[in-house]
Amino acid sequence: MATAQETHKYPGELNDVPGWFWPLDQVLFSWFLERQESLDTRGDLLELGAYLGKSAILLGHRLRAGETLTVCDLFGAEPPDAANRAEAAKSYSSLTRQAFERNYLSFHDTLPTIVQAPSSAIVDEVAPGSCRFVHIDASHLYEHVEGDIGAARDLLGPDGIVVLDDFRSEHTPGVAVAAWEAVLNRGLRPICLSSQKLYGTWGDPEPVQEALMAALRGRDDIAVTVERAAGHRLVRTRAKIKRLSPPPLPVSRYPAPAAEPEARPADPAPVPGQGAQSRTARTPRPPRPRDRTRRLALDLLPPLVTRAVRRYRAARRAGA
Structure with a gap:
């Protein structure tokens, strides 16, 4: 059991975990995974690039009996090439496997399957067609993202969902090129777009698009627009407000203590022999403007x- 002094090291809720997993994507992840459960779509979950575990913790929350979550990340191991080494030194120098495991175990009893290696190694660790949901958030370099998308296509089962992070960020043009190349030339069908992620499938996107739009029409905190490009229907989602209604999130075993109610200042003791008005008498009246x-x-x-x-x-x- 952790002491009170030690619990400050552990996240009290999911959003205490550092990372760029925004509330809109928390809603969308949960919706896709819940829909798969409602349709009894079976399969494992996979994340390429975990950082400190924020999205992996939510994925682990949606696992069912007999399913596995696999997380692949370098976690400080030697990157495979010079460009990847420069990227890791710039963006992920503080990432350690110990920090990931500490965060994950704050919400779950056991760790996921961890592959501490470049994302290219995942095809040797996960069986083809065994996954129902793959989240790609590893390298931002075109060559690596292109390979990760190819791996996701091989590892996903029919109608499986792939999520590409940073497909439109100004500092990740390599991801954008790889993502839209996959849409135009490699059979990836977009389902929806958030501010940071592209959700797609190599199956038929229309049934899931219709179900998603029907679900989001009932919310007043998420805007939905539909556009068409190169023969694809693009469902765009956008948070209308900063605080979205959150989906059911995993609960930390180290929740922050409830804040104490603010104490009301005590009234000054009355002067003996005087009534309640004595307090007013002792308080000088501020001068009036006149x-x-x-x-x-x-x-x-x-x-x-x-x-x-x-x-x-x-x-x-x-x-x-």
Whole structure:
């Protein structure tokens, strides 16, 4: 059992885990996986590129009996080429397998199957046609992403879902080229687009598109538009507000303690022999604007006139 001092190292909820897995994609991941469950679509889950485990934790939450989640990442191992080494040094220098495992085990009893190797090794670790959902978020270099997409095509079963991260980010043109090349030349059929991810299939996209649009029409926090390009129907999704209604998320075993209610300041003790109004009597009344104006006028009058006015006011008060 972790001590109170140690629990600060563990995420109290999914969004405490660092990473770029935005709420809109949390909603979409959950919807696709729940739909597969409702249709009794069987198969394993695969993630290429895990960073610190944010999306892997959600994937593990959707596993059913007999299914496996496999995560493939370098986790600090030697990259396969110079370009990949430069990318890892720039973007993932703090990534360690220990940090991933600590985060994952904060939500799950057992670790997924971990392949600590370049993503190209995954075809030797996972059986062809065995997966129902593949998330590609490893390298941003065209050559690697092109190979990861090819691996996903071989590893997915019929109507399986592939998700390509960073397909439109300004700093990842290699992913964009590989993604749209797969759409135009390699049979990948887009289902929907989020701000960062392309969801697609090598099966028929229309049934899942219709079901997705019907589900999202009932939400007021996600906008949906439909466009066509190169013979493909593109369903675009966009978060309307910063805080979307979240899907059911895995629960950490180290939740943050509930915040204590803010204490109300105690009233000052009454002065003996005086009633409740004594507190008011001890509190000076702030001067009203009219009083301040009168004092200012007196200060500006000649001293002789000022003294005469003050004597007149004192005499009236005494007479009263």
